[in-house]
Amino acid sequence: MNTIRNFCIIAHIDHGKSTLADRLIQRCGGVEEREFRDQILDSMDIERERGITIKSNTVTLNYKAQDGQEYQLNLIDTPGHVDFSHEVRRSLMSCEGALLLIDAAQGVEAQTLANLYLALEYDLEVVPVINKIDLPSADVEKVREEIDEDLGLDPYEAVLCSAKLGTGIDEVLEAIVHQLPPPAGDPEAPLQALIFDAQYDAYRGVVMLCRVKEGTLRPGETIRLMHTEKEYEVEEVGLLQLKQVKAHQLAAGAVGYVIAGIKTVRDIAIGDTITAAERPAPEPLPGYKEAKPVVFSSIYPMSTDDYEDLAKALDKLALNDAALTYEKDSSTALGFGFRCGFLGLLHLDVVQERLKREYGLSLLLSAPSVRYELTLEDGSEITVDNPTLFPDPNHIDGAAEPFIKAAIMMPERYIGVVMELCRERRGVNTTYNYLAVGRVELTSELPLAEVLFDFYDKLKTVTQGYGSFDYELLDYRPTDLVKVDILVNSEPVDALAQLVHRDKARPRALRYCEKLAETIPRQQFKIAIQGAIGGKIIARTTINAYRKDVTAKCYGGDITRKRKLLEKQKAGKKKMKVVGAVEIPQSAFVAVLKADTDN
Amino acid sequence: MTANPGPGLYLHLPFCSSICPYCDFYVLTGDPARQRRFVDTLIAEISLCTGGRWPVVGAESPVEPFDTLYLGGGTPSILAAEELTRTLEALHRALPIDDDCWISLEANPEDVIPANLDAWRQLGVCFLSLGVQSFQQQNLDFLGRRHTAEQSHRSLELALGAGFHTVSADLIYGLPDQSREDWQHDLELALALGPQHLSCYQLTFHHGTPFGFRKERGELAELPEEAQAELFLLTHRFLAEKAFEGYEVSNFATGPEHRSCHNQKYWDHTPYLGLGPSAHSFAGHHRWWNRRKIKPWETRLEDGESPVESSEHLSPTDLAFERLILALRTADGLDLESFRSVYGVDLLSANLEVADRLQVDGLIRVDSGCLVPTTRGLAIADTLARSFDITE
Structure with missing residues (x-):
């Protein structure tokens, strides 16, 4: 050892x-x-x-x-x-x-x-x-x-x-x-092995990576996962030398893999302790914490026909990604999809990227949201991460949102702009201290929702790439939460609704309205695009109607050409989502939902 | 001469004295000898139809004689009178042609001289379509026309005095930066001479034309849509005040008897036979077209083969959609009952919400069983056609 x-x-x-x-x-x-x-x-x-x-x-x-x-x-x-x-x-x-x-x-x-x-x-x-x-x-x-x-x-x-x-x-x-010190531990003690990661293998099931702290892991023995309280028989243990190399045992101090006929990574928990069913350890190893998603977004296939494929792809991804959560969701505008939970924006990005690349899916993602805690007037408490499930504001007594503690390091000269950025993002208790001459560490308590969209990009911009950022989750704090609806010809587009702080509602709504106005093609009538909180309109743009759209000549040979062109345009329309008699192309949703990270 | 139930005949005579920078028709210049050879070949094509046979298998040849003949191009007026005569004689030999056949000829102002006018009258031309385009020199210059503003005047005057049933002037509007006043002035100059028919085409920069290239290079810009719409509405409103009926997007007549009977057939699916390079034909469920360029068209005919390049079979849905597209471009609109009985689609009930909305917005109206575009509706006829769903 x-x-x-x-x-x-x-x-x-x-x-x-x-x-x-x-x-x-x-x-x-x-x-x-x-x-x-x-x-x-x-x-x-x-x-x-x-x-x-x-x-x-x-x-x-x-x-x-x-x-x-x-x-x-x-x-x-x-x-x-x-x-x-x-x-x-x-x-x-x-x-x-x-x-x-x-x-x-x-x-x-x-x-x-x-x-x-x-x-x-x-x-x-x-x-x-x-x-x-x-x-x-x-x-x-x-x-x-x-x-x-x-x-x-x-x-x-x-x-x-x-x-x-x-x-x-x-x-x-x-x-x-x-x-560095060698590991401590007693190979004869009751087994305690920490699962620090797991991978899914199509042939062998879940391959757990673990560190044996006490005792010895051997094939053939029955193990118990202490938090999930499930038992399995060890099929194989071994070392990871870029490939799996079978070993006859993993003793205290060793790091290696364990295969025990486990079907999906959902059946285990990272951070759980493996012990022996025969002679269990009295306690699991400390520090176990469930990985909870903090960012939520609905994923819809661009083409409704791809729903089944999306479902299969998520199932497969989840085999290897225990932190990804998903459940069915549906939108009047976008059809069936999944409400997914992620560990953060990068996790969201990675999942989206993998769905696109490895499964060839074209996707639309709704604006990411954090999970809010609401206290209703009857005293009950609920959590909401999906704007479509936001209750009638009249029944809400109070709302709370997650806060993070952000640590930002940068050269001293950027402190002004970074403090301003934090202030804009509703940061509180912003303080800083000099780490060394010219270098500052700034900490700020920020709502997670404010960091979700483009905080990191903004930080990089204002510090010309010199700012670095890290955060940890703190707690939930009261917030003035509103649901902003986007209306097209007075009809709400459910997939574009979002939960935001009241102070941010108007600029956000306006940005959405403007993006939609840029991307929805004109139609034969005027289209009003509005942002609203409840019945109150807070932002508005208009798309003017077509005024001139006709071919000057239409004789013998022009007719076939004209018909084919119009048919093509009509076919394009079929793929559009109709809201309030207005045809909204997919590209409009993409542009709007991307607008969050653009600016 | 309003009811012409028989099929129409179109001859494409592709010669022009020069090629206009906005034109996307198949045209070329050629000397009289070249033209003579062309007419020989055209007569060969006509002969292939001897006995009234239509060149596409499966196309239902109509039994009625042809009752309209449209000499288009190109500029048929540059062909010598004897070439035109030869062509018409060949037609009469090969095809059943009504004694009262309505004959239209496209002419350039520079070709309008008394001798030609007499010859065209002799041929039986009753509808003379004059490509004046504008009565103002700077507009003609921009459009690359060879005739002068003076010739525009003169030719129209002469033609009107020559005893045709209908004389029409072709005008182009929507030139870059053209003002309402400038365009209205052209219209006024035309009306002062008293033609029975006007075709007013909004200038389009087609891809593949010199104007198209200049537009793509950013040297020319079409009028903004709002200005285009204004000029379009001005045209229809102004001419309506002067007792011209805008019976189609770009066509105006002082009375139903002065409409272009031949063009009408394109818009209501009456069969038509097109001969000459690039000419299109239609009958029943088929549309077919000749080789576009003169050379391959000639080669085929010289080898005794059909010059038809390709054809399409139109499904009932295709036909219904075309019917809708074309009807929404005309003041007569779409006869809803006849549409229902022919295509089995009750257009209004299949499009309740859309139809209602379009009516409320003043873009269409329903008038004695017809779905009729308003003037504002005509201006967006393409949008209207896209708005309706005709699939059950």
Whole structure:
């Protein structure tokens, strides 16, 4: 057990985590040169393209240290985005140590700090690694200062490397061996293994990734999942060396996979503890928290014929994504679809992207919403995340919305614009402190709903790319919530309704109205587009009627041409959604619903 | 001459003295020898129809004689009188043609000279359609016409004095930046001479024409829609005041007897036979068309083959939709009862909401069993046609 090291790499996005992982794998001969590809741990196309890690991944490396000793290094790759922080937590719990990767040019960023706090929360030993020292703009001394002042770590323990060029990789490996502690635990104790991720395999069912804390996992034994209280028989255990390598057991300290005939990832919970049914541990491992969706959106197929395909695609995605929730939903304008819950906007984006790419579906998504808590006049409490289910405002006594604590780091010169941005987004208790000369960390308590749409893009814009952002959920706070309806010729378009704070209702409604006016083709009559709260109109645009639409000549040969053209246009109309006798093309919904992220 | 139940005959004579930058018809220039060879070939095509046979298998050849003949193009007026005579003689030899056949000829102002007028009268032309386009020089210049404003006047005057049953002037409006006043002035100049018929075409920049290219390059812009609508309504209202009935989107006559009997057939699905390159024909459930360009058309005929390029079979729904499209372009509108009995669609009850809305908005009205577009409705006839659903 003394020769095992379980560690992860934590970093701000773009600081080079996947590249460092690639180099460590290559250095330890974990992969044949010809099989190697960049970002090897990121198996999804989306992960590679966006340079992000969505699913946790794990690889066991065999490293012969300079002292001649063979070590087993378990690198647990963690997702790098706040949406997936529950997975990050689980991964951290499986480690004894962490490499904290810092870009030599960028220095310490918001996520660096957030990740460090997380790592410390789980008592991990942290070794700072300064990456990208080959960059002309690298300033190692300045980063050392930040490590000292911002992070409170020993700057002279920091290892220097350039993952891109492969320099300093040996030093990183030696630091893992010598500065990170081996796992503790008793292989004879009652079994406690933490499930930190799971993948669905079409042939084998659910493959759980776990860290054995106490006891030993063996094939043939009956295990119990302590939170879900279900029992299964272990079929196979093994190590992950980029492929699954069967082993005869996983003893305390080990990281590996378990296959136990489990059908879907829904049957298990990430963070749950595996114990033995025969001799169960008295307690599950601490820190279990259910991953709850916080962002909701309805997904409709562009063509109503694709509903069945969408249903199947969601079923399949969900096999491997326990955090994705979905239930049937329907809209008069858009037909049948699903109300889906996501961990955050990136999660939503990823699911949407995968549905499009891997399943070839064209989709429409309604405006994302958070989940609100409502107190009704009879004293009962309900939650609402779907505007169509919003009760009559007369029966609502009070509403509350989720707040987050945002941590934003940036060079000092942007503090004014960022504070203004937070103020615009209804931020409260905005404070800041100087981390170092010229660098500021600002924290603000913001409604999650305000961050959903374009906060991150705006932040990047106003700070010219220098601002970094991280957040955690805080609590629910009272809010003045209204439902904004969008009416086309006085008829509400249900798919465009949304729940917003009263102060934001008018600008939002106006933006929707304007986008619709741009995209709905003119018709033979004037079309009024309105935004309304209840019966009160708060925004309005008009689409003027066609005034001239006729071909000058229509004789012998023109007739066929004319008929075909009009037929084609009519066929286009058939695909439109009719609301209030107005034909609304799909493109109008797309434009409007995208408008949220445009601006 | 209002009821012409027989089929119509159209000859496409594709020669022009020059090619106008807005024209998207199939036309070419050619010397008299070239024209003679063309007429020889046309006569060969006519001969293929000897005995009244229509060239497309399955097309129901009508039994009645042809009672309208339209000489179009191109500019038939540039053909020498003897070529026209030869052509008509060939027609009479090959096809059943009514003694009272209504004959129309398109003429350019520069060809309107007394000798030609006499010859056309001799041929039996009763409807002379003059391509004057404008009475104002700057407009003619813009349109690339070879005749002068003076010739526009002169030719119309001469034609009106030559004893045709109907003389029509073709006018073009909606030139870039054209004002209401400018267009109304053209109309006034036309009316002052007293034609019985006017065709007023709104200028369109067709793809593939010099104007089309200039538009695509951003050098020319069509009038904005609002201005187009204004000129369209001005045309119909102004001419109505002057006792011209706008019986179709672009056609106006001082009385039903002066309407274009031949064009009427296009709009109510009366059979018609088109001969010459690019000519279209229609009978029953078929529409077919000749090779568009003169060369392949000639080659086919020289080899003794039919010059028909392609045909389409029209389903009852196609026919019903065409009927609707075309009727909504005419002042007579659509006879709802006849539409129901022929196509089995009760248009109004199948489109209650739309029809109601269009009536309330003053775009259509129902008048003695007919669905009739109002003037504002005519201006958006394409939109109207799209608004109705004719599938059961």
